[in-house]
Amino acid sequence: xxxxxxxxxxxxxxxxxxxxxxxxxxxxxxxxxxxxxxxxxxxxxxxxxxxxxxxxxxxxxxxxxxxxxxxxxxxxxxxxxxxxxxxxxxxxxxxxxxxxxxxxxxx
Ligand code: HEC
Numbered sequence: 001x002x003x004x005x006x007x008x009x010x011x012x013x014x015x016x017x018x019x020x021x022x023x024x025x026x027x028x029x030x031x032x033x034x035x036x037x038x039x040x041x042x043x044x045x046x047x048x049x050x051x052x053x054x055x056x057x058x059x060x061x062x063x064x065x066x067x068x069x070x071x072x073x074x075x076x077x078x079x080x081x082x083x084x085x086x087x088x089x090x091x092x093x094x095x096x097x098x099x100x101x102x103x104x105x106x107x
Contacts, residue, residue: 032095058100059100066095
């Protein structure tokens, strides 16, 4: 019976990291990762830099920005209105909360 227990242990440990992965998959699916990466600037700022610049108090403000687009905070490039690209308010909020969770650990 030992091999079966080993399989169960592997499956259980994989499930622990599933929510973070699901969020990243959503960001991929919704095209956020065409313009953003977690740890480097592409067209938009690195998500780690966004996380460092805001707190959980900014979730509503950032959700609106993701939905409606805009510019002027990180440079001259503007974010497209993601609501025109099929992103719902609930998805935008979930993605913003995920982005803010990507703060770099203090050294
Ligand atoms: C066409 C490129 C593009 C796409 C697609 C895109 N972004 Fe952005 N994003 C940008 C740019 C450019 C900025 C910087 C805007 C600024 O300087 O105010 C930005 C800024 C942001 C910010 C910080 C806003 C602020 O005011 O500081 C967040 C959060 C964000 N994006 C999340 C997302 C999410 C979530 C998605 C997917 C639903 C997404 N972005 C899709 C280009 C993009």
